[in-house]
Amino acid sequence: MATINAGEFRNGVTFEMDGKVMTVIEFQHVKPGKGAAFVRTKMRNVVTGSVTETSFNPTAKFEQAFVERRDGEYSYQDGELYYFMDPETFDMNPLNRNVLGDAFKFVKENTVCKLMSYKGSVFGIEVPNFMDLVVTETDPGFRGDTATNVLKPATLETGAEVKVPLFIEVGEKITIDTRTGEYMSRCKE
Numbered sequence: 001m002a003t004i005n006a007g008e009f010r011n012g013v014t015f016e017m018d019g020k021v022m023t024v025i026e027f028q029h030v031k032p033g034k035g036a037a038f039v040r041t042k043m044r045n046v047v048t049g050s051v052t053e054t055s056f057n058p059t060a061k062f063e064q065a066f067v068e069r070r071d072g073e074y075s076y077q078d079g080e081l082y083y084f085m086d087p088e089t090f091d092m093n094p095l096n097r098n099v100l101g102d103a104f105k106f107v108k109e110n111t112v113c114k115l116m117s118y119k120g121s122v123f124g125i126e127v128p129n130f131m132d133l134v135v136t137e138t139d140p141g142f143r144g145d146t147a148t149n150v151l152k153p154a155t156l157e158t159g160a161e162v163k164v165p166l167f168i169e170v171g172e173k174i175t176i177d178t179r180t181g182e183y184m185s186r187c188k189e
Contacts, residue, residue: 006039007058015062021046047123072115103178105160106131141166
C-alpha cells in the first residue's frame with residue numbers, strides 16, 4: 001500500500017490514521033522562526049463526518065487510503081433503505097438513510113449520484129451540485145411587491161423546503177445548489 005507523508009498533504013488527499021480514514025480539508029505548512037516546521041491540518045473523518053484539527057511533523061508517514069467513487073442511480077425508497085442501481089451490472093445497492101447526508105433531500109428518482117466506498121463498504125454519497133426541481137407549494141407573490149432580496153418558503157417536489165424569491169410560483173422549475181440548499185435561478189426551458 002502506498003504511503004504519504006504530511007509534507008505532501010493537499011486538499012482532498014485521503015489517508016489512514018489510527019484505523020480511521022481521513023480526508024484533508026485545509027492544510028498549512030508552518031515554518032516558525034525557532035523550532036521545527038510543522039503542517040497544520042484540518043481533516044474530516046470520511047465515515048463519521050467529524051472534523052478535527054491537528055499539527056503533524058512534515059515527515060510523519062501515513063498509509064494512503066483510496067476511496068472508490070462509482071455511479072449509482074437512485075431508484076426508490078423502502079422504509080429506511082434507499083436503493084441505488086449500478087448502471088453497469090444493474091445490481092441494486094440498498095443504503096441506510098444515515099449514510100446519505102443532508103443534500104440527499106434534493107435528489108429525485110433516477111438521479112445519478114456518486115457512491116463513495118472504502119474497502120467495499122459505502123460510507124456516503126455525492127449528489128450533483130445543482131438540481132432542477134419543481135416548486136409544489138409556496139405562498140403566492142403579489143404584483144408590485146418588488147422589494148429586493150425578500151424570500152419566502154417553498155416546498156419542492158422531493159419534499160425539501162427552501163427559500164425562494166417572491167416572484168416564484170407553484171409549478172415553476174428552479175435550480176438549487178445542493179451544497180448550500182440555496183435557490184440559484186429559474187430553469188430556462
